[in-house]
Every structure is written in C-alpha cells, then in structure tokens.
Amino acid sequence: MNLKEELLNNKRLFTGKIFNLDIEEVRLPNGQTAQREIVHHHGAVAVMAFVNDCLLLVEQWREPIQRLTLEIPAGKVEPGPQNLEDEALRELNEETGYQCPTLERITGFYSTPGFTDEYLTLFYAPHLEPVTHKRPLDEDEFLKVHLLTYQQVQEKIQTGEICDAKTLMAILVWEKLRLKEHYHE
Amino acid sequence: MNLKEELLNNKRLFTGKIFNLDIEEVRLPNGQTAQREIVHHHGAVAVMAFVNDCLLLVEQWREPIQRLTLEIPAGKVEPGPQNLEDEALRELNEETGYQCPTLERITGFYSTPGFTDEYLTLFYAPHLEPVTHKRPLDEDEFLKVHLLTYQQVQEKIQTGEICDAKTLMAILVWEKLRLKEHYHE
Numbered sequence: 170m171n172l173k174e175e176l177l178n179n180k181r182l183f184t185g186k187i188f189n190l191d192i193e194e195v196r197l198p199n200g201q202t203a204q205r206e207i208v209h210h211h212g213a214v215a216v217m218a219f220v221n222d223c224l225l226l227v228e229q230w231r232e233p234i235q236r237l238t239l240e241i242p243a244g245k246v247e248p249g250p251q252n253l254e255d256e257a258l259r260e261l262n263e264e265t266g267y268q269c270p271t272l273e274r275i276t277g278f279y280s281t282p283g284f285t286d287e288y289l290t291l292f293y294a295p296h297l298e299p300v301t302h303k304r305p306l307d308e309d310e311f312l313k314v315h316l317l318t319y320q321q322v323q324e325k326i327q328t329g330e331i332c333d334a335k336t337l338m339a340i341l342v343w344e345k346l347r348l349k350e351h352y353h354e
Numbered sequence: 355m356n357l358k359e360e361l362l363n364n365k366r367l368f369t370g371k372i373f374n375l376d377i378e379e380v381r382l383p384n385g386q387t388a389q390r391e392i393v394h395h396h397g398a399v400a401v402m403a404f405v406n407d408c409l410l411l412v413e414q415w416r417e418p419i420q421r422l423t424l425e426i427p428a429g430k431v432e433p434g435p436q437n438l439e440d441e442a443l444r445e446l447n448e449e450t451g452y453q454c455p456t457l458e459r460i461t462g463f464y465s466t467p468g469f470t471d472e473y474l475t476l477f478y479a480p481h482l483e484p485v486t487h488k489r490p491l492d493e494d495e496f497l498k499v500h501l502l503t504y505q506q507v508q509e510k511i512q513t514g515e516i517c518d519a520k521t522l523m524a525i526l527v528w529e530k531l532r533l534k535e536h537y538h539e
Contacts, residue, residue: 172415172422172496182368183375185391187469190368190375195417203494205417206370208393208469230357231467232380232390237357238467245468278519281465281472282416282423283430284372284393289466289519309388311357334463334474334519341526348533 170198177202187245188285210287213280214257215243216272217339218265218294223316224343225297226325226336227264230311239315239330241339243289257292263304265314267297275342280334289335293342319347355383362387372430373470395472398465399442400428401457402524403450403479408501409528410482411510411521412449415496424500424515426524428474442477448489450499452482460527465519474520478527504532 175196183190193205218225218241226239244260246253254272262268272292280287306312317325322340325331331340360381368375378390403410403426411424429445431438439457447453457477465472491497502510507525510516516525 170496170498172413172498174415174417176417183391185377186389187391188393192370193417197494198415198496201494204371206368206372207418208373209418210469213466213468228357230359230383231464232359232361232378233392233394233469233471234464234467234473238464240467243468276522277517278522279416279419279423279517280519281398281470281474282419282425282518283398283428284395284418285466285470286418287466288419309382309386311355311383313355313357332462332464333467334465334523337461337463338519338523338526341523341530345526345529345533348530348537352533352537 172198174198174205206284208285208287210245210285211248212246212287213243213289214246214253214260214292215241215289215335215339216257216261216292216294217241217275217342218261218267218269218297220267220297220316223318224322224340225265225267226315226317226331228313228315237330238332239317239325240333240336243335253290254292257290259304261294261297262300263306264312266300266303268300269294269297276338278338291335291339319343357383359383359390391469393470393472395430395470396433397431397472398428398474399431399438399445399477400426400474400520400524401442401446401477401479402426402460402527403446403452403454403482405452405482405501408503409507409525410450410452411500411502411516413498413500422515423517424510425518425521428520438475439477442475444489446479446482447485448491449497451485451488453485454479454482461523463523476520476524504528
C-alpha cells in the first residue's frame with residue numbers, strides 16, 4: 170500500500186509572527202478525503218553549551234504552559250535562507266551573553282510532525298566565553314541565565330523546571346558523553 | 355525581576371480536531387503588552403517497545419513535513435481525564451497489534467513550549483506479544499509496522515527516515531540502557 174496523501178486543497182487560516190496555520194484537504198490512500206491541521210514554522214536552533222562544565226540554561230516564562238522553565242538557549246530561525254550555525258550563535262549571544270568560535274551540530278529533529286513542520290537543529294559548544302559586544306534581546310523577551318552542574322540539572326528535571334524536549338534530549342546526549350568518558354572510551 | 359506574563363485578553367481563532375489556536379494579549383514584565391500565538395493540544399503518549407530486542411516503529415505519511423517517517427507508536431490523548439498508560443496501550447494495540455500487561459513511564463516533556471502546550475508522556479515496554487483482539491485504526495490513519503535492530507535504527511537515523519523528537523529521545527534512552535548493560539552496571 171502506498172501511504173502517501175495527496176493534497177487537494179489548502180486554506181491559510183492564520184498568518185502569525187511565530188507560525189502560520191493551514192487547513193489542508195487531502196486524498197487518503199483508500200481514496201477517501203480528510204482534513205489536516207498544519208502549523209507552518211520556519212524552524213529553530215538550540216545550543217547545548219557549557220561554561221566550566223556547567224550547562225547553560227535560560228529561565229523564562231512560557232505562556233502556553235503557564236509556567237517558568239529552564240531550557241537550553243534556543244530561538245526560531247529567521248525566514249529565508251539562513252546559516253543555522255550563525256543563527257544559533259546569534260541566539261546564544263542575545264540570550265546569554267556567551268560566545269564561542271564555532272558550534273558542532275549534534276542532531277536535528279521535527280518537534281512533533283503530527284501537526285507542525287517545525288525542525289530544530291541542536292548544536293554543541295563544550296567551552297563558552299563571555300561576549301565583548303552583547304546583542305539586545307527581542308523586545309518581548311525576558312529571561313535569566315543559569316549555569317548548573319550535572320547534579321543540579323538532575324534535580325531540576327525532578328522538580329519539573331526542566332521539562333521540554335530539546336533540553337531533555339541535550340541532557341541525554343550529555344549523559345551519554347559522560348558514560349563514555351567514565352569508561353575511557 | 356519577575357518574569358511572569360499576565361493574561362489581558364484571549365481570542366479563540368480556530369477550533370480543530372487536533373488542536374485549538376488562541377491569540378493572547380499579555381502584559382510583559384516591563385509593563386508593555388505583546389501577542390502570544392498558542393496552539394492548545396490535549397497531549398500525547400508514545401511507547402518505546404521491543405519485540406525480540408528489535409524496536410517497534412510505525413511508518414506513516416506526515417503531511418506537515420511531506421514525507422514518510424519511521425516513528426515509535428504514539429497518539430494524541432482523548433479529551434477529558436485519562437489514564438495515560440491505558441491510552442498508550444490502546445495506541446499500541448491500534449497501530450501495531452502488539453500488547454503487554456503494563457508499561458513503565460520513562461519521561462515526559464513539552465514538545466515545543468514556545469508555542470504549544472502539547473505534553474508527551476513516553477512509556478517503555480521491554481517485551482511485547484501479539485494481541486488477540488486488535489482494535490481498528492482511526493479511519494484517516496494508514497501505516498506499516500516495522501521491527502528494526504539497533505544497527506538498522508542507526509541507519510534509519512542516517513537516511514533521515516527517523517527524524518522526530520520522541521523517537522530520537524527513545525533511541526537515546528535505549529543507547530544509555532545498552533551502554534550501562536555493556537559495562538554490567
């Protein structure tokens with residue numbers, strides 16, 4: 170069976186600052202039709218970064234979930250063709266005041282492909298240093314920077330302050346690096 | 355500085371089958387106002403499950419990203435108070451025809467809290483067996499079941515067929531379990 174769906178009709182319901190909302194009518198593999206609700210997003214970048222072996226996290230209010238969270242520095246990619254490493258370095262500078270010469274790409278993933286095309290690219294920076302020229306935050310962005318040890322990070326997972334996919338993914342990668350180091354691989 | 359935003363006004367722009375879209379006006383910590391675009395979602399469950407040490411994956415067309423993917427079995431939680439383990443067992447049955455007596459919760463996370471409250475709970479099932487009474491798929495759902503070895507899973511990450519957050523997160527957890535087993539911890 171061919172699993173592909175065929176686009177029959179597309180309607181833009183909302184054009185936003187963060188995403189656009191489309192309702193698509195598609196032809197299903199069995200010939201029937203169905204509606205798909207799709208959030209179009211330009212994508213995001215995030216950085217797993219360390220200062221003196223502490224993980225760099227930003228604390229911010231997340232209105233969708235009505236709480237403060239601790240997340241790795243991240244941000245949405247500007248529309249148009251972009252160098253993702255440069256975008257990640259810009260976010261790092263704006264949000265935290267730290268920098269490094271280059272970033273290593275670790276992984277990338279669709280956040281939740283059932284309803285959105287948001288793709289997040291995760292970078293790694295083992296050693297950061299303070300920037301000399303900090304760029305300003307977006308005007309509607311407010312946050313605090315934290316540096317946490319591995320043990321403190323584990324505690325913040327338990328309290329639920331660390332609770333988002335990209336940050337938990339980065340911490341799993343960190344744990345894997347630590348395990349391998351521990352066994353001198 | 356208090357980072358919390360205060361809700362001033364909320365407007366429901368779209369009521370869908372998968373999510374609802376709200377536009378909120380909020381008071382920022384500096385007294386200014388801003389708009390927040392928010393996708394409200396009932397949440398999801400997913401299962402990292404194994405049959406004879408092979409990872410259970412479902413292949414399906416993802417219209418938002420215009421491609422076939424291989425993902426761990428997952429689905430959205432029905433509205434109202436639900437037992438998440440039962441929801442996960444139901445999805446497992448419907449999508450794959452496999453079952454197990456109980457599931458272990460591994461982790462849970464907000465998929466992308468910048469714009470949605472979708473929360474995904476990830477369960478673990480080390481040994482599955484075929485169901486005796488398979489439940490039907492949703493009428494607009496078409497998929498194929500795959501069982502892949504660790505090596506095959508790594509190849510499918512390289513080809514990009516495995517490309518979503520929950521599946522890559524599950525595979526990182528699997529890698530951690532394998533590393534610990536390897537060193538007889």
